[in-house]
Amino acid sequence: MSGFEYEAIVVGAGAIGPAIAVGLARQGRKVLLVERDWREPDRIVGELMQPVGLRALRSLGMIQAINNIEATPATGYTVFYGGEKVAIPYPYKSDVAPFKPLKGCVFDGNDKVLDDSTISRKVFEDGEREMGVSFEHGKYISNLRKIAKNESLITCLEGTVSSLIENHGEIEGVTVKLPDGTKQNYGAALTVVCDGIFSRLRKSLNENHVPKLNSHFIALKLKNADMPVKHTGHVILGPNFAPVVIYQITPTDTRALCAYTGLQPPKDIKKYLAEEVLPYLPESLHPSFKEAMKDQLKTHPNSYLTARLNDIPGLLVVGDALNMRHPLTGGGMSVGLGDTVLLLKLFEDIPNLDNRDAVSEALLEFHAERKNLDAVINILSIALFSLFAADSYNLKILQKGCFKYFQRGGDAVNIPVGFLSGLLPKPYLLTWVFFKVAFYSIAVNFLDNGPLLLPLSIIQIFTILGTAIAVFTPYLWKELFT
Numbered sequence: 001m002s003g004f005e006y007e008a009i010v011v012g013a014g015a016i017g018p019a020i021a022v023g024l025a026r027q028g029r030k031v032l033l034v035e036r037d038w039r040e041p042d043r044i045v046g047e048l049m050q051p052v053g054l055r056a057l058r059s060l061g062m063i064q065a066i067n068n069i070e071a072t073p074a075t076g077y078t079v080f081y082g083g084e085k086v087a088i089p090y091p092y093k094s095d096v097a098p099f100k101p102l103k104g105c106v107f108d109g110n111d112k113v114l115d116d117s118t119i120s121r122k123v124f125e126d127g128e129r130e131m132g133v134s135f136e137h138g139k140y141i142s143n144l145r146k147i148a149k150n151e152s153l154i155t156c157l158e159g160t161v162s163s164l165i166e167n168h169g170e171i172e173g174v175t176v177k178l179p180d181g182t183k184q185n186y187g188a189a190l191t192v193v194c195d196g197i198f199s200r201l202r203k204s205l206n207e208n209h210v211p212k213l214n215s216h217f218i219a220l221k222l223k224n225a226d227m228p229v230k231h232t233g234h235v236i237l238g239p240n241f242a243p244v245v246i247y248q249i250t251p252t253d254t255r256a257l258c259a260y261t262g263l264q265p266p267k268d269i270k271k272y273l274a275e276e277v278l279p280y281l282p283e284s285l286h287p288s289f290k291e292a293m294k295d296q297l298k299t300h301p302n303s304y305l306t307a308r309l310n311d312i313p314g315l316l317v318v319g320d321a322l323n324m325r326h327p328l329t330g331g332g333m334s335v336g337l338g339d340t341v342l343l344l345k346l347f348e349d350i351p352n353l354d355n356r357d358a359v360s361e362a363l364l365e366f367h368a369e370r371k372n373l374d375a376v377i378n379i380l381s382i383a384l385f386s387l388f389a390a391d392s393y394n395l396k397i398l399q400k401g402c403f404k405y406f407q408r409g410g411d412a413v414n415i416p417v418g419f420l421s422g423l424l425p426k427p428y429l430l431t432w433v434f435f436k437v438a439f440y441s442i443a444v445n446f447l448d449n450g451p452l453l454l455p456l457s458i459i460q461i462f463t464i465l466g467t468a469i470a471v472f473t474p475y476l477w478k479e480l481f482t
């Protein structure tokens with residue numbers, strides 16, 4: 001490697017930084033991992049990992065990061081609507097492609113979970129269905145960081161990256177503000193920016209690379225909640241509120257994320273929860289939800305950001321700094337980890353990352369190839385949020401139609417859960433299924449309206465379809481063709 005102190009500098013040790021640092025180190029590269037705060041994070045994000053995210057961790061030999069943190073295994077979802085519920089179990093392993101280990105990353109069984117107080121190796125490794133998992137974000141991140149710290153080629157540094165070092169339009173490293181207030185420059189052939197949701201460095205890719213705020217989550221931590229269907233994420237739909245997602249994160253703690261459509265959270269959060277949300281939750285959750293409402297509640301903005309081509313030499317932006325979607329479907333970590341695996345695969349044949357032509361070519365390929373998985377997870381999250389938060393008459397018809405569609409079972413569940421889990425990365429199939437749901441909603445609407453309202457039902461064919469197109473196609477375009 002010519003001239004540079006490190007082959008790669010990774011900025012941020014959140015959900016993605018440690019994974020990419022470990023992967024690069026296991027390819028034999030010298031890496032500097034810079035994080036502004038190495039203490040265990042206390043955040044309400046990144047608590048549920050979809051099966052495709054777990055597969056990526058297997059490929060990286062980092063799956064044991066979910067061990068010894070009292071994580072809760074997840075077998076799928078349960079969707080509640082109007083007093084009814086429908087089960088959405090994760091796919092059978094036999095129905096999806098096997099995972100592929102990355103060269104140099106998998107050894108000593110590090111692609112398999114260990115037995116611990118909450119995780120059964122038998123269930124995860126020998127069970128017939130794919131599994132997901134939920135956990136306390138901070139504990140999981142600490143485990144990822146521990147794995148990174150154990151890699152001899154990774155140097156971990158505490159400090160805040162204040163800027164990137166630019167030379168004639170190319171990035172050659174970072175300037176770090178150290179805890180003692182001094183600033184230090186570090187050089188690298190490739191600077192990998194994964195500074196997250198509120199990234200300050202993403203603009204280095206392009207001035208216009210700015211997320212768009214669309215809603216908020218209000219977070220509650222329920223104690224000893226009586227979950228109606230154990231080991232599944234609960235998605236609760238109601239007449240006057242955006243969806244509520246509830247999942248157990250430890251044997252005693254359960255996370256409830258109540259979505260709220262708007263650029264600001266509600267003015268009186270507790271009143272909103274008491275009047276608009278609580279009455280529609282399954283009865284068994286009422287005591288723990290009411291108790292949790294007494295706590296200081298956290299809110300978090302949800303934003304959308306389409307990925308851009310990484311076309312600045314020496315710079316790679318990944319994770320939420322590159323691309324964001326609605327967190328309703330818990331897909332963010334899976335997208336970032338899927339991207340990490342793909343990048344590492346593309347870097348396998350590049351002996352030194354200072355070969356800028358080879359890296360640029362790999363990043364061009366990355367931008368095209370990542371779309372399959374990422375477009376599915378991103379578009380699905382936005383489409384489902386729009387339907388589940390239904391704030392118009394036509395969206396409410398689509399919401400009901402979607403639930404009734406799931407109730408048909410068989411492929412009406414197996415294919416959508418393939419998208420949700422990330423194991424069916426086929427954006428055109430997603431498009432086909434979305435419009436199938438729209439036509440099914442039209443049929444349900446005909447039945448609901450009855451023969452007397454036939455003329456109205458006929459007009460509604462066009463308004464419902466128009467709404468479906470307006471919800472889906474802009475994101476299809478952004479995700480696949482930009």
Ligand SMILES: Cc1cc2nc3c(=O)[nH]c(=O)nc-3n(C[C@H](O)[C@H](O)[C@H](O)COP(=O)(O)OP(=O)(O)OC[C@H]3O[C@@H](n4cnc5c(N)ncnc54)[C@H](O)[C@@H]3O)c2cc1C
Nearest residue numbers: 012014015016036045046047048161195196319320332333
């Ligand atoms: C409310 C909410 C709930 C979510 N729930 C889920 C979920 O259940 N499942 C899921 O898969 N995804 C979820 N997500 C998305 C998920 O949290 C993100 O996709 C994921 O955290 C992105 O990882 P990252 O490494 O890019 O960023 P982050 O995890 O945010 O990590 C960024 C890191 O960079 C550090 N950093 C920032 N700036 C600097 C700097 N200048 N110098 C040094 N270090 C810096 C930060 O301290 C942090 O450690 C959720 C998102 C939201 C908003």
